Amino acid sequence: MxxxxxxxxxxxxxxxxxxxxxxxxxxxxxxxxxxxxxxxxxxxxxxxxxxxxxxxxxxxxxxxxxxxxxxxxxxxxxxxxxxDFPMEKPSALPVAEAVDKIDPYEEAVRFVSETAAGMGLDVEVELRHGKDESVMDISGSDLGVLIGRRGQTLDALQYLTNIVANRHADGFVKIVLDAENFRLRRQKTLENLAERLAAQVARSGKEVMLEPMPPNERKIIHAALQRHPEIRTFSKGDEPNRRVIITKK
Incomplete structure (x- = not known):
């Protein structure tokens, strides 16, 4: 051998x-x-x-x-x-062959697939590359446990996936995880909430403080109301308890 x-x-x-x-x-x-x-x-x-x-x-x-x-x-x-005894140069010690470069996106897909399998889920992962970020679409059955309450589990998995990908990347890599089109549905929910609360503040004149949200969700609220003629928004507090405040101009 x-x-x-x-x-x-x-x-x-x-x-x-x-x-x-x-x-x-x-x-x-x-x-x-x-x-x-x-x-x-x-x-x-x-x-x-x-x-x-x-x-x-x-x-x-x-x-x-x-x-x-x-x-x-x-x-x-x-x-x-x-x-009678010519000196010879010592032979070089064997050197390990170069390791093939690991693709950060392939490693991210593998991590998500294996994590889902560890949760008892059989999923398929499709990766779409955009200009500023890549979106990883997760499909399968019973993905509610992977999404979690208001997407908290999905956000945590997204955070870990980006850590895994950036360990093997030459530059910064940003990956957004989505499952069952959750991101778009959550965006619509937050935009509707913003419009409803803005109307309430405009009528009563009393500001409204929303529950703590991650940065990407606060950004949706701010964007939804940035052109409102009577309303302005700002964030208050420290992570992870930072909140959006809706008040009259």
Whole structure:
């Protein structure tokens, strides 16, 4: 056996496993890293071990001329000089082959798929690239648990997905997660809420403070009312309890 693929919690663990299977030492093999280890979501969902390939290096070929010279020297003792032993440059140690670059979007899709599978969901993920951001559409059955109350679970998964993608990206990557067209439905709900509360404030003259919202939802409220002739909006408080205030101009 001259080649083996081994796995371990770390690359070093995987290499040691491979050396044990081959029954050889580190300097006699070439190491190729096939997969980097990953802890996964919450420490276990989507976790991945390191995977390496070890190939035994070929035995160096015997130089026939040097072998003949060695036999001659052994047969007839002579006065030896340093020229009889030319110095050779030390051979370079085997270097691990370069690891293929990991695509941040492929890694993000894999993370979402494996996280959903860990939640007992069978989903399909479609990625659409835009100018400023990419949208990951998640389809499947029983996605309510993935969306969560008012999209809180989906927002949390989106946050983690962007962390995973940006670990492997050269520049900043922004990914928006959507499931069952939730983002558009939520936008319509917030726009209708903004118009209804604006009418209430215009009639009563009393400002209204909304419940805490994430930045993207506060932005929807502000955008919906920015051209209102009688109403202005602003945000108040610190994250994650920052709220939109609707008041008269």
């Amino acid at each position: 001259t080649k083996v693929v081994a796995t371990g919690k770390t690359i070093e663990d995987a290499v040691e496993q491979g050396l044990s299977q081959l029954g050889t030492s580190r300097e006699r093999v070439n190491v190729t890293v096939l997969e980097q280890p990953s802890k996964g979501f919450l420490g276990f969902i989507g976790a991945r071990k390191a995977k390496v390939e070890l190939t035994i290096l070929p035995e160096p070929a015997v130089d026939e001329a040097k072998a003949a010279e060695s036999s001659r020297l052994q047969a007839s003792p002579v006065q030896l000089t340093p020229e």
